[in-house]
Amino acid sequence: MGIFKKLGWFFKQQKKRYIAGILFLLLVDLAGVVPPRVIGILADLMNERRLTTRLLFMWVGLLLIAAIFQYLSRYGWRNMIWGGAATLERELRTNLFSHFLKMDETFFQRHRTGDLMAHATNDLNAIQNVAGSGILTFADSILTGGTTIIAMIVFVDWRLTLVALIPMPLLAISARILGSRLHQAYGESQAAFSRLNDKTQESISGIKVIKTFGQAKEDIDDFEGIVDRTIDINRKVYRIDSLFGPVTSMIIGLTYAVTIMYGGWLVTTHMITLGQLISFVSYIGTLVWPMFAIGRLFNVIERGNASYDRVYQLLDEKSLIKERSHATEHLVAGDISYHVAAFTYPDDEEVSLQNIDFDLPAGGTLGIVGRVGAGKTTIIKLLLRQFDNYEGEIKIGGKNIKDYTLEGLLSSIGYVPQDNFLFSTSIRNNIRFAAMDKTQDEVESAARQSAIHDDILNFSRQYDTLVGEKGVSLSGGQKQRLAISRALITLPEILILDDALSAVDAKTEAAILTSLKEDRSRKTTIISSHRLSGVMNADQILVVDDGRVVERGTHDELLALNGWYAEMWRRQQLAAQLGVGGAEDGAK
Known part of the structure; x- marks a missing residue:
């Protein structure tokens, strides 16, 4: 019964509702003791040949009143x-859901999407069942059993009642033994469901890759293996759960046998009437529900208990990003002062950034370049406060970014990652996702800035076109430009493009960068790119390698150094002249 204690906070919160519901249950059970008693009285009247039409209608009328009373009371407890x-x-x-939105990147690295979905669906349903059918079964089995036993004592015979209840301890013993086994089995079952959910979500998300590499059969085999293991685990649950029914039936059978033998003797010795014995047998029939309810109750409780533990393990996790009590909510603006001595990702031993220092005046443009894995995105992640466990200090407007609330910081930053995400809604709503009050003119202005407006006009429904899940109906370049529009429409003080132009061709890239330079002349822009043409007009360019800044300066200054930047510039220029290496924006 530990789950009821764990949910005590909720039952205290809703105590009036549940007290009212239990009172309605009690009224249902009190009305339920009437029919067996009436049947016994009618049997005695018929046996003694004293049943008249008036008495028949009187007792049948009482049954009808009891039925109506039960109906109204059942509505009451169901509602409550x-x-x-x-x-x-x-x-x-x-x-x-709120907890998911508050958690940091480390949390989502530890927990797979499918597993989190299983917690948010299957586990929550199991916990809900405790507050619904669990409370109902628990309270009703006690109330029904209690009122029935009292009726058996009062209306029939206390000796027969005690004898009939002799097999009952067997039910409590079996419930305790099977219940403990059920708890462990349900925990394994819920974990298996999470693994199955993970696999389903992963396969659906990667369906194009699976088909492209001809791995459909192998993926199906892998899925079937997980399904088979899940079924095997659930069979164990069902085997244990199925034992409740036979055990309960055996105990009920013993109760009926004892009642008929001893009750028959009491009738023959004239200690009770035949009608009382008939009423008693009917009351035993009423006790069948509480007996079976114990099995059902343990099913609901153990499933809910296992799910509650799983869900609250998630809720107990704390984000590593903590807002300070005095943090300001004002929009962030001003010079950026970035000084990080060292940063290491959680659960990683290798240092990812070392001695990253730069100052970017408000309205300036910073370019960050380097090979894949050099640390470009990590620099940006710290600026976005996705991690706080670094040595050093990052300031915006002369104030440590940790002294801003996350909402205040992020609402001032427009961030466009390389792997952008689009929602299954219209192009218009994707662009104005962060500012749904924006007008059509403002939406189109942002689209023009990112050079996607003309593409949208060529769609059959233009801005009302549905992009499909994750933007599946658009090309890579179109998705990137839509994501840029979404960032621009909020008029951010700081715009960060993290390799956000990798899927567009050089001509489109140039058009977008020219538009940004004209429209954002007084606002700060940070561009991380593998294509050097994307940062050549930046006020300052950082060349990052192995988490360190190995070169810095303007485009001309870096060419003069004749280092990595100059070498990559010559290669990319040669590739452009030969017509290779450019992204194809129209490819889907």
Whole structure:
């Protein structure tokens, strides 16, 4: 019953609702003791040949009143208890989703998407069932059993009641033994479901790659293997769960056998009437539900308990990014002063950045170049406060970025990564995602700045065109330019393009950079690029290698150094003259 204790905070919060629901259950059970008693009285009246039409209608009328009373009371408990379960579900879903949005990048590196989805669906449903069918089963089994046993004592015979209840301890013993095994089995079952969810999500997301490399059969075989293992684990759950029914049926059978033998003797010795025995047998029929409910209750409780532990393990995790109590929410603007002595990714031993120092005046443009894995994106991640565990200090406007709230910092930055994400909605809504109040003119202005406006006009529905999940209907270059439009429409003080032009051709890249230079002359821009033509007009260019700045200066100054930058410039210029190495924006 530990899950009820764990959910104690919620039951205290909703105590009026659940007290009302349990009272309605009690009224249902009190009305439920009437029919067996009435049937017994009618049986005695018929046996004694004293049943008249008036008495028949009177007792049948009482049955009808009891039925109507039960109907109204059932509506009451359903409204209260199921309403409470829905409230818990809403609160848990909101808390978990909000928690996901607050967590840092490290959290999502540790937990796969499919696993998080399993927590947000299957596990929350199991917890909700505790507050719904779990409370119902627990309370109703006690109330039904209690009122029925009292009715058996009051209306029939206390000796027969005690004898009939002799097999009951067997039910408690079996429930305890099977319940502990169920808890472990359900934990394994929920974990297996998460693995299956992971595989499904991964395969659907990578369907193009799977088909392109002809790995469909192998992926199906892998999926079937996970399904088979999941089924094997669930079979164990079902085997344990299925034992509750036979055990309960055996105990009920023993109860009926004891009742008929001892009750029959009491009738023959005239200690009770035949009608009372009939009522008693009917009451035993009423006790069948509480007996079976114990099996169902342990099913719900153990599944909910295992799911609760899994969900709250996530909720107990804390983001490594912590806002300071005095943090300001004002929009961020001003010079950027970036001084990081060292940074190492969590759970990684190798230093990723060392001695990264630069100052960028407000309105200036910084270019960051280097080979793949050199540390360009890591520099940007620290500026975006995706990690705070670095030695050094980063300031904007003379103020440490840790002294801004995350919302205040990020609302001032327009960030466009190379691997951008588009939502399954219209092009218009994707562009104005961060500012849904923007007008059509403002949407089109942002699209023109990123050189995507003409492409959109060629679509059949233009700005109402649905881009499909993750922008599947668009080319790589179109997705990148849409993402740039989305960043520009918020008029950010700082624009960061993290290799965000890698999928567009050189001509389009030049058009976009020219537009940005004209429209953002007083605002700061940071461009990370593998294509040097993207940063050649920057006020300052950093060449990064192995997490260090190995060269810095303007385009002309770096060419004069005749180092890595100059060598890469000559190679890329030669490639451009030969017509190779350029991105094809129209390829889908």
